[in-house]
Amino acid sequence: xxxxxxxxxxxxxxxxxxxxxxxxxxxxxxxxxxxxxxxxxxxxxxxxxxxxxxxxxxxxxxxxxxxxxxxxxxxxxxxxxxxxxxxxxxxxxxxxxxxxxxxxxxxxxxxxxxxxxxxxxxxxxxxxxxxxxxxxxxxxxxxxxxxxxxxxxxxxxxxxxxxxxxxxxxxxxxxxxxxxxxxxxxxxxxxxxxxxxxxxxxxxxxxxxxxxxxxxxxxxxxxxxxxxxxxxxxxxxxxxxxxxxxxxxxxxxxxxxxxxxxxxxxxxxxxxxxxxxxxxxxxxxxxxxxxxxxxxxxxxxxxxxxxxxxxxxxxxxxxxxxxxxxxxxxxxxxxxxxxxxxxxxxxxxxxxxxxxxxxxxxxxxxxxxxxxxxxxxxxxxxxxxxxxxxxxxxxxx
Amino acid sequence: xxxxxxxxxxxxxxxxxxxxxxxxxxxxxxxxxxxxxxxxxxxxxxxxxxxxxxxxxxxxxxxxxxxxxxxxxxxxxxxxxxxxxxxx
Numbered sequence: 001x002x003x004x005x006x007x008x009x010x011x012x013x014x015x016x017x018x019x020x021x022x023x024x025x026x027x028x029x030x031x032x033x034x035x036x037x038x039x040x041x042x043x044x045x046x047x048x049x050x051x052x053x054x055x056x057x058x059x060x061x062x063x064x065x066x067x068x069x070x071x072x073x074x075x076x077x078x079x080x081x082x083x084x085x086x087x088x089x090x091x092x093x094x095x096x097x098x099x100x101x102x103x104x105x106x107x108x109x110x111x112x113x114x115x116x117x118x119x120x121x122x123x124x125x126x127x128x129x130x131x132x133x134x135x136x137x138x139x140x141x142x143x144x145x146x147x148x149x150x151x152x153x154x155x156x157x158x159x160x161x162x163x164x165x166x167x168x169x170x171x172x173x174x175x176x177x178x179x180x181x182x183x184x185x186x187x188x189x190x191x192x193x194x195x196x197x198x199x200x201x202x203x204x205x206x207x208x209x210x211x212x213x214x215x216x217x218x219x220x221x222x223x224x225x226x227x228x229x230x231x232x233x234x235x236x237x238x239x240x241x242x243x244x245x246x247x248x249x250x251x252x253x254x255x256x257x258x259x260x261x262x263x264x265x266x267x268x269x270x271x272x273x274x275x276x277x278x279x280x281x282x283x284x285x286x287x288x289x290x291x292x293x294x295x296x297x298x299x300x301x302x303x304x305x306x307x308x309x310x311x312x313x314x315x316x317x318x319x320x321x322x323x324x325x326x327x328x329x330x331x332x333x334x335x336x337x338x339x340x341x342x343x344x345x346x347x348x349x350x351x352x353x354x355x356x357x358x359x360x361x362x363x364x365x366x367x368x369x370x371x372x373x374x375x376x377x378x379x380x381x382x383x384x385x386x387x388x389x390x391x392x393x394x395x396x397x
Numbered sequence: 398x399x400x401x402x403x404x405x406x407x408x409x410x411x412x413x414x415x416x417x418x419x420x421x422x423x424x425x426x427x428x429x430x431x432x433x434x435x436x437x438x439x440x441x442x443x444x445x446x447x448x449x450x451x452x453x454x455x456x457x458x459x460x461x462x463x464x465x466x467x468x469x470x471x472x473x474x475x476x477x478x479x480x481x482x483x484x485x
Contacts, residue, residue, distance in 0.1 A: 271411040271443035287410055287441025294420055297410040298441050310443075312412050358412075358449075 002391075004102055004158070005236035005347045006036055010229035011207035013214075015046045015168070016221040022050025023166045023227035024058040030066070034102035037065050040229055041095040042117060042166045044085055050093075050225075053082060057093040061113075065097050071113060075149055076140055090144050096120060096164050098231060100156075107155045108233050110162065114150040118170045121163040121188055122154065126196040128188055129160070161206070162231040163191055168224035169210065173217030182217055203230035236391075238264030239346040243311055244354025244373050245272050246397045255397055256280040258352060259305075265342055266304070270311030273354060278302055293334040307342060309335040315376050318343075322383035349384060351394040353377050403438040404482045407461040411444035419458035421472055428472050429479065436483035 010025045026039045039062045043053030057078055064074035082091035094116035101109045112120060114133075122129040131154055138147040156162065165187065174181035182190075187210065194201060194209050201209075210228045218226075240262045246255050256277055259266055268274045278285040283303045292298035296317055297310040317336045328344065331337040343349065353373060377394060384390040408422050409415075425439055447459035447468055455468020460475060462482050467474075 274443050285443060287443065289423070289439075289441055292410075292423060297412070297415040297419070298423070300441075300443060310410065310412055310415065313415065 002034070002102065002236065004106055004108070005234055006100055006102070006108060007203045007232040007234060007347075008036060008038055008229065009203040009207055010040075010227065011204075011211040012225065012227045013168075013211055013222050015223065015225050018047050018225070020048055020051050021225045021227070022046045022054055023168065023225040024051065024054035025227060025229055026058045026062050028062065028066075035066075036100045037062055037097065038100075038164075038229060038231070039065075039095060039097050040117065040164050040166065040227060041093050042168075042225070042227075044088065044090070044092040046225065049085070053091075053093040056082060057095050061095050061097050065099050065111075065113075071151060072136055072138060072149065075113075075115065075138060075147075079138070079140060079143070079147065094166075098162060098164065100231065103155070107157050108160075110152075110154045110156055112150075112152045112154065112162075114152075115147070118165060118167055118184055118187075119150070121184075121191060122156070123161045123163070123191065123195055124157070125159050125199065126192055128192055156231075156233045158233055158235065160233050161195070161203075163187075163206070163210070163228065164231075165210065165228040166225060168222060168226035169214045169228055171224060172214035172222075172226065173219075174223065176219055177217050182214060200234075203232045206230045206232075236347040237345060238262070238348045238350070239267065239342055240264060240350050240352065241267045241269060242273060242277070242352045242354075243269040243315065243377070245270070245276055245356040247355040251397055252276050252280060255352065255354070258397075262350075265306045265346065267307045267309070267339065267342060268302075268305050269309045269315055269339075270354070272358065273311065274300060274302065274305075274308045277305065291333055291335065291338070293332045293336075296335050299335045299338060307335075307338055309339060312373065312376065314339060315373075315380065319376060319379040319383060322380065322387060325387055343384060343390070344388065346390065348391045348393075349381075351377055351381070351392065353394060353396050355396050401436070404436060404463060404479065405461075406437050406439045406479065407442040407445065408439065409443075409445040409447070409457070409459045409461075410441040411448065411457075413448040414445075414458035417457045418471060422458060422460065422470060422475055424472075425475070429476060433476070433479050433483050437479055 014021045022043045024041050029036050039058045041054040041058040043050030060078045084091045096117045097113045099111040103109050133150045133152045136149040171181035207228045207230045211226050214226045285300050285302050287298050287300045296314045300308040302308050314335045318339045381392045384392050445459045448457050459468050460470045
C-alpha cells in the first residue's frame, strides 16, 4: 500500500432553479501509474446546453491528458470540436485540468492546465503558495477571442492543498452582499482561515465549506453554478480490523504482536477475540452499557484499542449499511455507527481474520445472518472498495 | 450497621446470548424493581463461555450473579434471582 494519499473531492450547488449543472467535474484514478486526473469545466450559459458543452470539454480534456499528446494541440482539438451556441454564435467552455502523479520522494507532481477558469489556489498547511504560470497563446484559426492557456508544473509536498473552482464561487454575492462578488482574495482568505481553524480538514469538508459560504453570499439563491474541488496530499489514515480468534492458540501472541506493531486506529471485533487480546495485553475489558441497540450488542472499552465490538452481528450490520450507503447521521448511537465512522475516516483498512470456528454459532436456532466470517469480510471489503473507494487488504491467522 | 455490599451481576453480551434473549435483559433499568436495582452492580461481559460447553444443560442467555452462572435467563427470572440475591 502507498505511503502517500491524494484526497480529492468536490462540492457543487446548481444555479437557482436549474435541475442540471453547467459545471462538470470528472475524476479518474490510474492505480498502476499512481496517477489521478481531475477536470473541472464550466460551459457557456446554464442548464442542459451548458452541461453538454462542459461534459464534452471535461471528457475530452480528461481523455487527452492521459495521452502523450502535446497540451496546446489537445486544447485546439477541444475548441475546434465544441458546438456553436445558437444565440451567441460562439463555442465556449472553460476548463482546468489537474494531472497528479505520485513521486517516489513522498511528493506529488502536479501538471496544471487552466483556461479561463479562476486561477487555482495552492496552500502549504495554512500558508498560501504563489507560483509562476507559463502563458501559452493558442493563436487558433477562427478564434473569436484571444485564447491563452495557463500552464504550470508544481511539486506538492505532504500537507499541501490545491483548490480549484468555477466563477460561480468568485462571483458569489455580486451585486448583493458584495459589489464585485467574493473575488479571488476573498476565497483565498476564507480557505486559509478554514485550514488554520482545522489543519486536518478533509477535501470533502473544505469543498463543502467553500461552496456553502459562496451560496450564503448569494443569499441562498445561486446566480451561477457553484463548484469547488479540493486536492489534499497527506499520509494515509490507516485502520486495522481484527476479527475472530486465531486457528490455534499458539498464534494468539502473534496476533497481539501484530496489533501492537500496527500504526493507526485499531478495531477488535468479536467477544472471544477481545478476551484473547485483553488477556495477553493485560488490559481489562469493560462493556460500555451506554451504547447499544436492539440490533447489536454493546461496545467495550480497552486501553490501546480504539473500538471493541461484538463480532458477527455487528460486522453483518456494518456491511449492509455500507452497501446501502446509509448516512451516519441517521443511525442510532451503537457499535455499527461507531464502526462506520472509523471506516469513513480511514483511507486504508487492513483486516486480520481469525479462522477458528465458534461452536456456539453452529446452533441452528440462531439467526441466519451469522454467516461465515470470511464471506462477511468479503462483503465488507467490496463495499469499502466499490462504494467508498478505500484501499483494503487482508490476512488470515 | 455496616453498609451492605452490592451484588455483582454480569450479563453476557456475546453474539449467541445477545440474539437468544440477552438483548431483553439489557433493558434491566426498565423492568427491575428500583430497590433491587440499587442493591446490584450490573455490567456487561464479552462472553461468559457458557455457550461453548459441550455438555451444557442450559442454553443462552447466561448471567452471572455473584459467583454462580445461570443459563436460560429471561426478564422474569432475572427479577426473581436478583430479588433473592439482594435479600440475602
